[in-house]
Amino acid sequence: MTSFPLPLGELFGHYGSYVVYLLVGLAFGATLETAGFGNSKKLAAQFYFKDLTVFKVMFTAIIVAGTLIFLSSALGLLDYNLVWVPPTYLWPGIVGGLIMGVGFIVGGFCPGTSLVAMATGKIDGVFFVLGVLSGIFLFGETVSNFDIFFESSYMGRFTLPELLGLDYGTVMLAVVVMALLMFWGAEKVESAVGGETAQKAPRWAVPASAALVALAAVNLAVGQPDNTDRWKMIEAEQAALLDGREVQISPAELLSLINDSQIKAVLLDVRDERYFNQFHIHGARRLPQEQVVDATRELMFEPANTVFVTMGNDETAATETWKMLKAESLPNVYILEGGVNNWLRTYGEDWFVQEHFLRNRENDQPAFRFDAALGSRQSAAEPNPHAFEIEFEPKVKLELKRAPTSGGCG
C-alpha cells in the first residue's frame, strides 16, 4: 500500500493533525509574501501586461506541483485516488470565476494574497479581507435563491486526461511544455510593455525547464498505475484477509448492517442482469465488472459511515470486484459470504428453498430457480430482522476514512 497521503488523524489524533495544516499554511503564506503577493500594485500590474509575476508564479507552481504529484503516483509513493481533486461544477465555477476576476481587478487581491497583505500591515489588504468576509456572508444568505444553479452541471471528480481521453503522463507533459512556451512569451511581453521595471529571466531558467520536462517525460514513461498494478501493491496483506475469511460477512451481519441506522450499507450486486432482475436484495445496485473502476470515483464521495458489500451468486465474481475496489482504495469493502445463494438459503421461504433448489449447477451460478423476474419485490429481498434471530460474529470494523471528502477551499 502506498503510504502517502498520510492518515494524519490516525498518526497525530484529530486535533494533532491540525498542527500539520498550520505548518503547511505557514509555508504557503511565507511563499506568497516573498513572491510579492502582499502588494496589490504588483498583483494588478498583471492585468496591464506590465509585470506578469502572478502568471509566472502560479503556472510555475502548477507545473512543478503537478509533475511531482503524478511522478510520485507513478512511482507508487502517492495514492492519487486519495488526493482531493476539486469536483467539477462547470457553470457555477465559470460564473464564480468571472465574478472573482472582476473582484481581482477592482480590489487588487485574491483571498489568499489579501491575508498576507493584511499580515504585513497593508491597509488596503485589511479592507479587502473585510470585503471578502462580507461577500461570503452575502453568499450564505442568498444561495438558497439559486441553489439549483449552485448544484448544476456537476461532473464529479473529472480530470483533463479523462476529458481528452489521454493518459495522465501525456497531459502533464503537454501542460509543462505549454506553460514553458507561455513563460517565454511572457518575457517578450514584459520587456516590450514593462520597460525598465521588467525583471529578466534568471540564468538557470533553461536548465530548470529542461529538468522539469525530463521529469515529466519520466512520468510519462513510467505511467500511472492501473487497477491491476494497484492490486499488486496491496496483494500481500489483502490476500491474507481473504484467506483468513475476515472480509466475508454472513447474511445475518449484512441484514443487521442494512437495518443499522448508524451505517449506510451500499450493496453492490455483480451478477448478470438477468439474475439481478430475477432477484436482488432490496436497495442493491448492479455493478458490472467493467464499470467498477469508474464507479469508485463516485463511491469515494459516500459518507464515512458507509460499508460496501459486494455480492455474486457465490463468491468468485464478488471477490474479483472486491479486489478491484480495494485496489482503488475504497474504504470498508466486504463480501457477502456465500453470495446471493447463501442469502436465499438463509432468508428464502422454506417451500421456495426446498422446491426451487437447483441440484446440478456450476460455481457462481444461481442455486435457485425463479419463475418470474420479481427483482426485490419478494419477501427474501427485504427480510424482517426481528423474524430472524441469527447469531453471528461481527467482522465489519469501520476504518477511518482516508479518502478526501473536502479539500481546496473546504
Place this chain on the structure above:
Amino acid sequence: MPKAYMNPYLAGILLGIVLFLAFFITGTGLGASGGLNRMLVFFQNLAVPEHINQVPYLLKMAGGSLNPLDSWIVYLTVGTILGGLLSGLWGKRVKIETNKGPRIGNKTRWMMAFLGGILMGYGARLARGCTSGQALSGGAVLSVGSWAFMFAVFAGAYAFAYFLRRFWN
C-alpha cells in the same frame, strides 16, 4: 530597507513544492476562502445561532454539536496569515501602508478594496474555491472544473482591466 521580492520563477518553484507537499502529506492541497468562511460562521453562530438553523448552507458548518472551527482549512488559514507575517518581518516588508495607483486617494483605494473583496468572497463561494483552492490546487491535479475556473478568473480580470485603468496606473 525592505528586501526585494524573490524571482517569480523561484517563488513559483517554492510554491509548487509547498503545494506538492500539501497534497503528498495531507492529500488536500491549499485554500484560503474556506477558512475565512468558517471563521465568519463561527461568529454568526455566536451572535445569531437560531439563524444558522434556518439556512441549509450554514447548517453544514455549524448548528447542533458542529463547531465551525473544527476543520483543517481554518488552521491552514491561520498558518497562512502567520507565514505571511514571518516572511514580511524577515524581509523587512511589514509596514502600515496603502498600495494604490498614483491617481487615486487612500479612501478611494480602501473603498475599491472593500468592493473587490465582496465580489471575490461571493464569487469564491459560488465557484467552491478561490485562486488557491481551485486554480492552484485543482490546476495541479488536472481537474477540468479548476482549469475552466482559472481561465474565467483571468478573462474576468482582463475584460475589466481597461475600464479600471485609472485606478491602477
